[in-house]
Amino acid sequence: MAVWDPTYPRKEAWLSFFAKLTSENVIWKAQWMPLKAVIYRCGDFHSVPLLGPWGGVNYTPLLVLRQVWFKQFIPPTHNLQESDFSYDPEDCQGKKRQAVCAWKSIRKIKDKGHYEGVTSGYEAWQANRRKNIIDFSREVVKRGKETSFEQPNQRIEKSIGFGFGLENEKHK
Structure with missing residues (x-):
């Protein structure tokens, strides 16, 4: 069973790491291929x-x-x-x-x-x-501090409503 270790890098650290990558930092091919x-x-x-x-x-x-x-x-x-x-x-x-x-x-x-x-x-x-x-990561940056996927998901659920079989346990 996998257990989350609090010493693992957080989401923000990964976002920062990948944002700083350039083409010189990336190996475009598996070395063994x-x-x-x-x-x-x-x-x-x-x-x-x-x-x-x-x-x-x-x-x-x-x-x-x-x-x-x-x-x-x-x-x-x-x-x-x-x-x-x-x-x-x-x-x-x-x-x-x-x-x-x-x-x-x-x-x-x-x-x-x-x-x-x-x-x-x-x-x-x-x-x-x-x-x-459409680059969804840039859309998140344009909107400001919204970096979690929970807020967009909540907007989507509200816009399509519960008539499409989506049920939210909080509303029961």
């Missing part, structure tokens, strides 16, 4: 099409190359949504056949040793991309 070539594209797709039981999705390994110690650069993101599809009767076989054929022509990035870094335009691209993603 062998270096291999990475598939980054298949056929005419700008990414890797993956087929599942309900359809096909796009996997874009170029977005996470830093994790395997390759130089991070701006990945092509146009036409990504066109290769996601579900197995519906309309043109399902055509898209499925196209994805299967794409796997006959894979392209890999060859291993050139460990590299930590980014290309010149990557950081600007990433900053622009971040504008479209």
Whole structure:
């Protein structure tokens, strides 16, 4: 049975620790992971099409190359949504056949040793991309001293009410 030890760092200490981290402090790849070539594209797709039981999705390994110690650069993101599809009767076989054929022509990035870094335009691209993603940790900072998740959870419960099956024991 796990027992909480009061000498463990508190939440504030962890928040402070992670806030101070920079890319130089982070090892982006497990040291024991062998270096291999990475598939980054298949056929005419700008990414890797993956087929599942309900359809096909796009996997874009170029977005996470830093994790395997390759130089991070701006990945092509146009036409990504066109290769996601579900197995519906309309043109399902055509898209499925196209994805299967794409796997006959894979392209890999060859291993050139460990590299930590980014290309010149990557950081600007990433900053622009971040504008479209909601960062909940920054939302908490903008609101002021509200750092616990209890206050937002209480607001959510009030806003959706108890008509959705949520019951609060305090109200019984």
